[in-house]
Amino acid sequence: MRVLKNIVSQLHTYIVWALLSAVFWGFIFGMITEAPAERKIVIFADALHCEDKALDIALERTKPAGIRMIRAHTFDYTLFDEAGLLNADIYLVPEEKAADYIESYSPLDPAALPWTDAELWSWEGTAYGVKLDGARSYFLFRPPGEEEGDVYLFFGVNSLHTASLNGSADDAALQVALDLSCLD
Amino acid sequence: MILAGENPLVKKRDGRYNEPMNDRTELYSADDVRRLEKRIKTLRLSLILSAAAVLAVCVILCCRTNTANAERMEYTVIAVTAAAGWILLYLRRFALLESRWELGHAKMLRESEIEILRGTVTVSPEKLRIRNSIRFRHVTVETEEKTRRVNVIETKAGPLQKAGKELELFVANGYVAAFRKL
Numbered sequence: 001m002r003v004l005k006n007i008v009s010q011l012h013t014y015i016v017w018a019l020l021s022a023v024f025w026g027f028i029f030g031m032i033t034e035a036p037a038e039r040k041i042v043i044f045a046d047a048l049h050c051e052d053k054a055l056d057i058a059l060e061r062t063k064p065a066g067i068r069m070i071r072a073h074t075f076d077y078t079l080f081d082e083a084g085l086l087n088a089d090i091y092l093v094p095e096e097k098a099a100d101y102i103e104s105y106s107p108l109d110p111a112a113l114p115w116t117d118a119e120l121w122s123w124e125g126t127a128y129g130v131k132l133d134g135a136r137s138y139f140l141f142r143p144p145g146e147e148e149g150d151v152y153l154f155f156g157v158n159s160l161h162t163a164s165l166n167g168s169a170d171d172a173a174l175q176v177a178l179d180l181s182c183l184d
Numbered sequence: 185m186i187l188a189g190e191n192p193l194v195k196k197r198d199g200r201y202n203e204p205m206n207d208r209t210e211l212y213s214a215d216d217v218r219r220l221e222k223r224i225k226t227l228r229l230s231l232i233l234s235a236a237a238v239l240a241v242c243v244i245l246c247c248r249t250n251t252a253n254a255e256r257m258e259y260t261v262i263a264v265t266a267a268a269g270w271i272l273l274y275l276r277r278f279a280l281l282e283s284r285w286e287l288g289h290a291k292m293l294r295e296s297e298i299e300i301l302r303g304t305v306t307v308s309p310e311k312l313r314i315r316n317s318i319r320f321r322h323v324t325v326e327t328e329e330k331t332r333r334v335n336v337i338e339t340k341a342g343p344l345q346k347a348g349k350e351l352e353l354f355v356a357n358g359y360v361a362a363f364r365k366l
Contacts, residue, residue, distance in 0.1 A: 006274070006277075006278050007274065010273070010274070010277060013273055013277075014269075014270050014273065017266065017269045017270065017273060018266045018269075018270075021262050021265040021266045021269060022262050022266075024265075025242075025258060025261050025262045025265060026258070026262075028246065029246075029249070029254065029257070029258040029261075032246060032249055032254070033249070033251075033254045053251070053252075056251045057251050057252045060250075060251055069251060
């Protein structure tokens, strides 16, 4: 009884402490679960739904050296962060919408790609995208009931991880794209 | 103030006394003061070590965070910090601080000038608290001339009540420091 009375008399202290704990560790975990662009691969999908956490875990099992984390999001994620969308490393876009984001893609050099006999998506004679055969189970690109058409993978023109395409630091995005195409 | 004609107490000129008073009950002996000091030291060390241990656990959990468990780890760390904090805050407030206040009171009683009151003693059941200090109860002393009100620290009110009604009280700064049955 006395303990209860003591607790009630100091309840405000305990509430403040709980709030401070949540704010402090939320800040710390925000830092822990983030990485600079040089250590991260970002995948944006123009999809209705994405099993982002499951996909992140699957891709991080074989992540390239020097990459700390891989993050997949749908385009909705960038509602207040357009810069994040423009600086993505990999885009996954259904065929019928591919041309909408042409300015974000890096032109492809088919010889530099790790795939052989990949089906390419081209615009005005230049190859930009590769057909995505793997990882389709992680995404919902079209409403249920509609036929699942083709989806293409594009590399971001501002990516820091497509050395073979734009002379950036490394080819980690190409490796991740290959891993993505190998997933079920 | 020593009342005129009274048998002098074992009390020094500067108002301090520290020889044991054999025929009366001191509320706080020298041993009690030492015991309180030791308790405070132990409590402080325990709280610091416990806080450090909880922090170490949280740091370890942070280091073991990965994409798969990040959300779960965050909630775990928040829960551990909140719960441990509540326990440590409670112990700090109701164990450590209470002991510190009690020690301050005990030292005051032992180092202050004594006033003697004799009469019928009644301890009030009402518990009061001085902000950021001890809890106490009022004590009414009906002497031959008048009725006086003094205080007694709440933790020692029980022994005072059990001592009976007709008592000689040794009062320091308005607080009972010792008593003797008449």
